[in-house]
Amino acid sequence: MNKIGEGGMSCVWxxxxxxxxxxxxxxxxxxxxxxxxxxxEQFKAEEKAMETIDHVGIVKSYELRHTGPLWYFxxxxxxxxxxxxxxxxxxxxxxxxxxxxxxxxxTALDYAWNEHGVVxxxxxPDNIMINTDGVVKLxxxxxxxxxxxxxxxxxxxxxxxxxxxxxxxxEQVYGDVEPDCRADIYSLAATLYHLATGRVLFPNFTTExxxxxxxxxxxxxxxxxxxxxxxxxxxxxxxxxxLVKNRDYRIASWADVFAMCREIEKGxxxxxxxxAAVSTLRLGPDRV
Numbered sequence: 001m002n003k004i005g006e007g008g009m010s011c012v013w014x015x016x017x018x019x020x021x022x023x024x025x026x027x028x029x030x031x032x033x034x035x036x037x038x039x040x041e042q043f044k045a046e047e048k049a050m051e052t053i054d055h056v057g058i059v060k061s062y063e064l065r066h067t068g069p070l071w072y073f074x075x076x077x078x079x080x081x082x083x084x085x086x087x088x089x090x091x092x093x094x095x096x097x098x099x100x101x102x103x104x105x106x107t108a109l110d111y112a113w114n115e116h117g118v119v120x121x122x123x124x125p126d127n128i129m130i131n132t133d134g135v136v137k138l139x140x141x142x143x144x145x146x147x148x149x150x151x152x153x154x155x156x157x158x159x160x161x162x163x164x165x166x167x168x169x170x171e172q173v174y175g176d177v178e179p180d181c182r183a184d185i186y187s188l189a190a191t192l193y194h195l196a197t198g199r200v201l202f203p204n205f206t207t208e209x210x211x212x213x214x215x216x217x218x219x220x221x222x223x224x225x226x227x228x229x230x231x232x233x234x235x236x237x238x239x240x241x242x243l244v245k246n247r248d249y250r251i252a253s254w255a256d257v258f259a260m261c262r263e264i265e266k267g268x269x270x271x272x273x274x275x276a277a278v279s280t281l282r283l284g285p286d287r288v
Contacts, residue, residue: 001026009033009043009142014077023079024062028072040071046141047073049118057108059129059139078137083195084126092198092228095235096265101128101195103261104136105188110254113181117147121179123187124167125194147180165210166200167191170245173211182247185257186280189242193281196235197227201243201280213280217245220282234264240281241270249277 005012010027017024027047033039050061050073061075083101086093093101105128112118120127121143129137143162163172169186171177194200201221202213213219224231224239238260244250251257260270 007140007142009039017074020062023077025059025075025077026072027075028070031069034069034071042142043071045146046144049112049116049141049144049146050075053112053116053118055108055111056135057104057137058112058141059137078129078131078139080129080131080137082126082129082139084124087125087195087198093195095196095231098192098196099235099261099265101136102188102192103258105138106254106258106261108136108138109181109184109188110258113147113184113254119145119147119179119181120184120187121145121172122163122167123184124164124191128191145179147178163187165207165214166194166202168211168214169247170215171247173215180247181254182250182252185242185251185254186244186247188257189239190280193221193224193239193243196231197224199227215245217278219280220278221280223281223283232264232267233269234260234267236281236283237270238264240279240283241277243280244277245280246277 001013001015003011004014004025010029013026013028015024015026016022029040029043033043044064047061047064050059051063054060059076059078061073064071064073066072083093105123109120112120118141120138120141122140123138127138127140129139131137163169167187167190169179169183172179172183190201200210202210202219205213213221224236238257241251241260242257251260263270
């Protein structure tokens with residue numbers, strides 16, 4: 001086996017599965033975490049989500065196994081690269097490529113949300129891959145959350161919802177409501193901003209400052225055209241709408257995100273949003 005990745009909780013290895021006669025990826029929970037019930041349950045939840053969601057745009061898990069204290073799952077191997085690595089080489093992507101990524105992720109997460117109630121909770125460049133056939137795939141559902149549609153209307157708020165500070169939605173920072181697809185819509189827009197400009201929304205901020213900035217109505221990121229003047233009005237307006245801080249005013253569905261991408265490809269610009277819907281992105285000449 002060859003190691004192909006490592007995170008805080010697990011390592012991923014490339015291996016040959018003789019039973020399937022195929023190259024696979026094996027994700028192994030780090031041994032020192034197997035005794036932690038919470039970490040182990042989250043690892044199992046990730047595998048279950050990846051096994052349950054059968055969509056070409058989401059990396060598939062085949063089965064969960066454990067040998068003594070060692071827990072791991074066997075999953076689809078993606079022969080390609082993630083967009084975090086691509087950014088390190090190219091600095092930024094063209095708008096047309098960002099729209100393709102947006103459409104692909106929106107299609108995959110629309111299925112995950114509408115069919116399984118799954119919220120990824122950690123959309124970022126490192127977790128979006130493209131294979132050698134040009135297929136965009138989401139990976140690493142380690143922080144995913146399955147929304148519970150309660151009949152009495154009450155919310156099942158998790159003890160904590162994690163994410164990556166540069167891309168996390170305000171509601172994930174507050175942790176006072178159950179995250180739904182709108183949290184992923186926010187994070188995807190933050191990701192697209194990074195891909196299109198080569199910079200996160202709040203560069204040079206500390207982790208704590210980034211999370212405060214996502215939530216504060218008084219803190220907004222620069223217009224993407226400050227860095228990349230060639231970006232279209234429609235693309236920037238879409239990001240602005242996806243990055244609305246109050247999720248009640250944010251774009252509410254993946255279908256709407258996909259439709260906006262298609263309109264942008266036609267050269268469409270959109271109507272201004274209501275002033276009440278403060279966005280993390282501020283468009284216009286006053287790009288502070």
